[in-house]
Amino acid sequence: MDIRIALVGIGGYGEGYAQELLRASALRGVHLVAGIDPAPERCRILPEFSLAGIPIFPQIQDFFAQDCPDLVVLSSPIHMHALHTCLALAHGAYVLCEKPLCAVIQDGRWMAEAERQASKFVAIGYQWSFTPAIQSLKRDILLGDFGRPKRMKTRILWPRNASYYQRNRWAGRIKSDSGDWVLDSPANNAMAHYLHNALYVLGDTPTTSARPISVQAELYRANPIENYDAVALRVVTEGNVEILFYGAHAVPDEAHPVFCFEFESATVEYTAYSQQGIIARFNDGRMRLYGDPNAPGAEWEKLWQTVDSIRTGEPVACGIEAASAHTLCINGAQESTEITSIPPEGVRRESRGEADSLTWVVGLQGAFINSYTQSCLPAEAGTFPWSRAGKVIDLHQYDHFPVLG
DSSP: OOEEEEEEOOSTHHHHHHHHHHHHHHHHTEEEEEEEOSOGGGOTTHHHHHHTTOOEESSHHHHHTTOOOSEEEEOOOGGGHHHHHHHHHHTTOEEEEESSSOSSHHHHHHHHHHHHHHTOOEEEEOGGGGSHHHHHHHHHHHTTTTOSEEEEEEEEEOOOOHHHHHSSSSTTOSBOTTSOBOOOSTTTTTTHHHHHHHHHTTOSSTTOOOOEEEEEEEEEEOSSSSSOSEEEEEEEETTOOEEEEEEESSOSSOEEEEEEEEESSEEEEEETTOSSBEEEEETTSOEEEEEOTTSTTGGGHHHHHHHHHHHHOOOOSSBHHHHHHHHHHHHHHHHHSOOEEOOGGGEEEEEOSSSOEEEEETTHHHHHHHHHHHTSOHHHHTOOTTOOOOOOEEOTTOOSSSTTO
């Protein structure tokens, strides 16, 4: 069965989807039938679309006026995820939507209802969820091999230059130019996989995530943007598991993502780009290796497993329900506290390349590393006079962002 695919967003991350689809089309039995992008010139492989005879449409509605594929792959901006997903479902297509699910939880409910009415599935592109390493780890957690989960903590320190925030009109924004919620941030974009993963591996079925019941946030801003560029979160799940998340772009040096998942009988650890991958160390001295969710080719498991699920009818590893837990955390975090602008004396700006610069906060990198080690929020460690922990947001009945909006 040849699967016909339309790709929405062919520049940026969508370019990777385009390369993978063009490379493996014959091998995988798929046919890329259209690219959809209002600014296709940003795609560096645009000539390959012409060579393959693949048309480019400026808007998804223009494409649906002429054709309907089996699968729509969405690599569009965050604030377009819900609308594009629902349009594709209404036209009878399956959907693979890039992470995050959407900007606000009410749009997630809209997507879920559209999925139900269409009798088609929506996969959400949290790529780790589709990898053998994470699937094997999740299976063993479900089997109870490690005992009761106690604490999950994750830390990512990824510097992002000024060009990162200038690459489009919605980066670092709370709302788009048209007034739609975006909530772009480290935790809702570049680092979203890692927060989602802590929730996902705790889900009580292979295709669900643990439901968060509360979130407390620290949100900081050094760059001249609307939203935050550094975040620390404490999330508590329905099973009373504490999830700690530390992520920052406003740091001078990259520190590879790490996580430490603590259970009664074992500790599971990971350092990105290390040779060992995910390692479980049992209290009795045994070890178990799971491999690396960032292994070569793992990134595109989400695409090919989605294609396989269309053919077989098997459920996808990560769909709307599994991805909703992350959106709940993001929305609750945004309501937990106002964003703290770092005092000017604590901010440094340095040249990075001929026409680029990096903005970073003095001491922030060390503070987040220390907080991760001590399993606390930075404000609790008292490192900075300007650090501020937000209020705890109850997520039990949370169904709309903002609560009072």
